[in-house]
Amino acid sequence: MRCASVRPGRRTSRTAFFEDAIDPEDPLLGFAPYRHKAPRANSITPERQRAFIAALAASGIVTQAARSIGASMEALYKLRHLPGAEGFSAAWDMAIGRGMMRLEDCALERAIRGEERPVVSRGEVVASWTRHDTQLMLFLLRQRLPHRYGDTRRDPRPGDPLYERIRAEIEAEYPSLEEVRASIRAKVAGLRAQVEARAATGNGALEE
Incomplete structure (x- = not known):
């Protein structure tokens, strides 16, 4: 509309x-x-x-x-x-x-694709990473596949065997937070090196 x-x-x-x-x-x-x-x-x-x-x-x-x-x-x-x-x-x-x-x-769709989050360095967006909402995934799994992930007796919390089993299955399909952070640090370091090289040589364009 x-x-x-x-x-x-x-x-x-x-x-x-x-x-x-x-x-x-x-x-x-x-x-x-x-x-x-x-x-x-x-x-x-x-x-x-x-x-x-x-x-x-x-x-x-x-x-x-x-x-x-x-x-x-x-x-x-x-x-x-x-x-x-x-x-x-x-x-x-x-x-x-x-x-x-x-x-x-x-x-x-949001649970599967995740949400793009920007990485800002020195006031500029230098990279992005995909955040997956674990709580949203858990909710949808319980609703769509109650015979496998649902439990009418309780709402599983962190530490609960059911919660940990579901989280382990999800984490097995997606990169860990540390892997995401390491990837971001590597991208930021690479971009920072390009900026410093540009400043040293007077070249005004970043490499792709």
Whole structure:
């Protein structure tokens, strides 16, 4: 979703946000919307209800989806609980579920790929290293493979045999912290040597 406002957090106008075209064939949008008996200019019409559900499924964030149709949270929650809005309410829950699936996929990707962290020397970024979040890995393993990593009797902590077994399996696939630090020190030392050589010879370019 793209916002044309210079202060998107403050905007609720329908024109402040732009959403991709809604696929009319998406089963999520096939719900029976609430129909106002005497609709007003600011009523949340069936079209706006479907636009809200589409935005909610795309972002997983209720406030953002509400902004996309220019409706207040109060009005949406009030509409959701009206008699006759059962279809809208069910679609709301399904859209949240779809957003949560996307969030889970993002967390899994982050756990596998890690997060790039910069290495700064003398005020300049000279290298980077990949940090893997062990706690996130453990959580996802317990959720995805409970028969192997889950334990309903306790939440394993450092020192617990289950925790140590899982950590050992993870560490066997990724470099240790000392290996990462050694690699960083080697890169920094190499770059520092290039800087010193450049200063000595007057050459203004670093070697790749």
